[in-house]
Amino acid sequence: MMILQVKGVSKRFGGLQALSNVTVDVPPGQILGLIGPNGAGKTTLFNVINGVYKPEEGEVIFKGKNVVGKKPYRLAHMGLSRTHQIVRPLKDLTVRENVMVGACFGSQNLSLGKAARIADEVLEFVRLRERANQLAGSLNVGQKKRLEMARSLAARPNLLLLDEVLAGLNPTEIAQMVEIVKEIRTRNTTIIMIEHVMHAVMKVSDQMLVLDFGKPIAYGTPSEIANNPKVIEAYLGDSSLADQFNAELAAKSAATAE
Amino acid sequence: MDFFAFLIDGLLIGFVYGIAAMGLTLIWGVMNVINLSHGAIITLGMFGVYLAFAELGLHPYLGIVLVGMAGLLTGMVIYAVAIHRVINAPHLSTLLATFAVNMIIIGIGTAYFTTNARNVDFSLGSVKAGPVNIQVTRLVAAAFSVAVTGSLYFFLYRTKYGKYIRAVSNNREAAELMGIPSAFILALSFGLGTMLAGIAGGMIATFFPFTILSGGTYEVKSFVIGVLGGIGNPLGALIGGILLGIFEGVMPYFTETSWVPVFEFGLFVAILLFRPQGLLGAKK
Amino acid sequence: MTTQGTDAKPQNELLNTLLDNFKIWTKKLSHPGLWITIVGVFILGYLPIADQSPEAAFANATARESTFTILMSIVLVSSLNILLGYTGYVSFGHIVFYGLGGYVGLYTIIEHQWPLWKAMAAGGAAAGVLALVLGSAILRLRGAYFALATIGINEAMRAFVSNYDPFGGAVGLSIHFRVYRETYGSYQDAFLVMYKAMLGLAIAAVVLSYLVKSSKFGLGLMAIREDEDASDIMGVIPYRSKIIAYMLSAILPGMVGVVFFFKASTIEPAAAFKLHTSIEWLVMIMLGGFGTIMGPVLGAYGYQNLRTILLTSEFFKNIQLAVAGLMLLGIILFIPAGLIGWLRRHISFTRRVLT
Amino acid sequence: TFPAKTHAQSERTITIGFTASQTGKYNVESTRQINGINLWIEQINGAGGITLSNGTVLKFETKFYDDESSTDRVQELYTRLVTQDGADFLISPYSSGLTDASALIAEQYGVVMLTAGAASDSTYQKGFTLVYQTYTPASRYLTGAVDLLAATDPDASRIAIVHENDKFSTDVANALNSYAEDLGYEIVLFEGYDSGTTDFAPFINKIEAADPDAILGGGHFQDGSTFARQLYEKDAGANMIALLVAPPEPTFAELGDAALGVVGPSQWEPLAQIDASKAEELGIEFYGPSSQEFTAAYMEMYDEEPSYHAAGGYMAGLLIQKAIEDADSTDTDDVAEALDNLDILTFFGRNSFDTSDDNHGLQVGHSMMYVQWQADGDELVKQIVFPFEAASAETVYPIGSE
């Protein structure tokens, strides 16, 4: 049984075909990496899955039910959580309260007291515990990203959609976040993860889906994807070129430094 | 009853409604400030023209030009004193700041002018068009409204200042970072809105008697018009004003006059519900 | 999260839940801010009626009247704060509930000789129903558009009532003096009843706004205030929550309308649906501190006292409006977060006490 | 009263309390009213006050607050006047709505209240016992205009009644409607307009279509003058126009030609010749200054012609004065009794009150005058045209025929 099936989904904005005929199955417990060039339609796919946009065509089947046309809150109650690429903290609430909203209104429908406990646990988990009483608006970008994460985790989702949670973190912090993601997966939460930080997403994904101009151009394991010429051309860039570029730069800086 | 007469009268007053609303929707659309001193400023415009006419003996239309210039300055001063400090605070703060300005203007105005009605005893006669008797002052006002709308439109959409105004309204900090003097632009926008309100008041004064409290009516109408035409769009305000004028003019043909506001505001709410972006579908 | 074992025993879960609930309620009800506010309002309201001897009653009459005005504002403003402060929706035309309540109440008193409490219930219910009906329509609007719709509704209602004969049309409704004597003995006694009703409503409003704020429902409202779409995605049901908040904020004002117009003995459309008054309510909320429990109370107290001073001072009464405007402007410019916000920011120990 | 009290030549200050609409829509009328009251205070104190038979000399002072033309605080302010400022007598606020609310306070604390500007009859049908009306009530505001029409033009048969949709004007219009119908007139249009109305064009189109001989109605000053100006500019074409409140105000003349021929009901006019000789005809007492004396004194103090609101304010004071004298006491019951029994002629006209339970305090003695703006060379002058015995000029009829 798949936890999520996307079947032939298409979504248009005016003249722009943001998604065309996207199909993908996600089995429970898996981490699906979703990559693709900027504007490929990744975020739009998330928005279709959780009910923010209604697709013109296709079905989204979550836990066996077609959820097209359902409101986002219905999906949240069914156990779907997401983070936002462009963070959306509830600015005038404290960090803890932000997370409590996730816990209270998510799949578990918790009482305030329980939610507060869960919030503290989750904040600990994403290393924001000491900021719990601060207003969410005063966090910096990286912290806000972790807050997004905490909020959606607190809902105890069955399916978690992560939209570029690694962006804006430095390599050390990325490594920590990757650990967190892995940890979540051990707790039976299925994850779809949009990411541009390749080495990280390659490390954690079971399968990867690549979108380009709204169309799926490749699907497979990370190593298959990494070597897929179509993907390299559209998205990763010529890796030999990258190496060459780096070397050239290094040489150049060495030269000017003399 | 001649339906045509109702229609023409409504149409003509609609132009004035339009220009009265323009200042409000400009400030609102551009600065995201709901200006509760709008009505009071319209009244100041009326008194400006009245005083120029009664005390200085100036022609009312000259008075309107002076009022417009004074309005621009007054608006910029009001902005600097009362609004700039809270422009980044939650939007209720600016609402209340303008409400306070309203209280100050009305308070001083009442103490000084009383609520006695004033009248600019000025007429350009009227022309007969079939069954309809049209005052020339209203025709002039209509033409003037069109001209003002045109120039404002040009200013907002064709000059760099207009674009700056829209940029500042959209993202103040970014505008500042791009080298746009946001404080000045905001003051200018408020000044423009005030100028328009003053001009509208001045025009109204050429054909209606008024008191220090008269602006309130136009303020509420301006809200309605803003919604009809879409907020922040001068052409929308003019068309919204005309629609409202026609509605008010024509409704009494069909029903008792005292029921007109019921339909007027009922329709207003209905439009809000079904076309919140305005009948003209202005920008979101 | 990591320690949250899935293998925890069900009894433990139950126990935990009970314990949680108990903790929450004790914590909720022992918040000093709540009690300070309730006791404050009670003392404020009780002082002018403490001594019922005729001399004291006479001497305190003015205090009773001005306290009545303050209590009334506390109810109105605390209620509006549920919508404005928690949910973030600005209702300019909130007075429509007060006016409608007043009309329904006076109508039942005059036509059906209902006692005050029953009329209050009717006024509150009418306001609640109106909020439900209107809310389901206009709460689909956001931000300024909602605010405008509330103005439209108030104006439409005013115009409608001016033409509606059962409510006396433009002439309004008026209560015969005998009603007070026959039902309550004298107007004084009737007033005392109204006064106590208003005190009760004020305390009810404080408790209601506290309970809402400290509940899960309230948390949902505040999430809506901050970002409606994001809260939707997190599972808050915005539409339903907003309607409930709108109703909660309408019922008490409906009841206040009944009491006030019963006290005045007369109601006319222009007085019942005066837009300007609605805006004054916003002013009071902002003065005290928006989204807080004490803010509206302090705001109402401060604002109405200030108005009394200005209205009655020999020096200012000519230009009291302008002076009030100047003071308001000063406050907005220099303490934009309201009194409570300012205190919480500048005097740290108040953060625990003020709410 | 005990004789023991008489030996002390004590002086007492009597406080007259009221609220005024210093801000808000009733500001003009209310300000004039205060002017009238202040003139009265000045005159009576100047004349040495009132000396009671027990030797007490009464001096007068006022105490007033701004009610902002709103019911919100009017009860609070009247309570303050009575319980803190020790007001001995009250004068009502302007307008019936505010008066209804404040009358409860007067009644509750047993203080006599004279009303001015509270014209609606309903106020006096609410069971008050201490509230007395200075003005002719709303029900008789415009009935005289119909009489005037009947007398000037027997052929006229069609009347349009258009009124502001508020309490006072609606009361007037309703009474007018039944009065005119009883006289056999056809009411071709009966409609209200919203209080904020500024554009009467659609309304006037409707009137024109109804083709009335006379247009009667109006509301308050602002809408009345706007209406008059637009009637003129649109050349509405009725033979007679009579509007409430606005025409008697001196500033109505600012309308220029649009004011010409407009008739308005007035409680009192400076031109009115009311003096002792008239009282003799009626067989009642004449009290206070003559019309000319009042006008002169007022003009000296304020440098403007008194309007009927000013006279009304003065009159309210004068009635208190007369009642105290008659009662020889300031005690509420005594003064109330004196007022109940009062029937006098003053510069303002005749004054007496209904004493029945149903209408206690309603003014029954006084009646309206009707003024019309007429041209006198380049000047606009306000003439009294009805009742004929008080008239200072002939009615110009049809309007514009001059």
Place this chain on the structure above:
Amino acid sequence: MAILEVRDLASGYGEVQILWGATLSMEKGQLTSLVGANGAGKTTLLKTVMGVVKPREGSVWFDGRNVSSLSAHKKAEIGLVLVPEGRQLFTDMTIEENLEMGAAPKRAKSKFNANLERVYVMFPRLKERRLQRAGTLSGGEQQMLAVARGLMSDPIVLMVDEMSLGLAPVLVLELFKILRQLKDEGLTLLLVEQNVQMALAVSDYAYVLSHGKVDLHGHSKDLVHDDHVRSAYLGM
């Protein structure tokens, strides 16, 4: 002579102080990178330099002139430009209008057409979507627009906060290439980057900010080999 110099800068928000005396300096035509952990105060530093956040102590010198008290728009006018964190686009305006606003400083006016041409070549996607509202762009597209808009103002010193955030790898490479090209044309650049490796590779000089102070600075090629940098920021 340094074109931009920051001396002992201190600032913060409300009661909280974030910067505790940061000092850095940049030569004309140099590409400098600024790295540091989340919350170290990098963004705050840039905002304080621009004057969006008011400095509490210290000074900012531009081209030998003390500009500490100039407001942000005046700084932009003289050529000190920031591409802010979080894009800060004019979301209700089209791409092209955003670019026009970028060219608000007088000095940029005359070069408007040339600059527009140039950024459209750099980001063909923007050209394709000239009339799309900026708010509806994808995250990465918005980032392109933010950088392009900054370039439109014809800066002398361009500070970019998290340039590569949310960009596809292929585009990141592309952008770094472009920056190098700009630098060769004489532009002075200050990059705040989380992609530390890339930043150090491309820049001449680097500062490491930690807890509101400059912890370490030096030539980029040296810092790459610094043990502390390697463990704290490169994840090695």
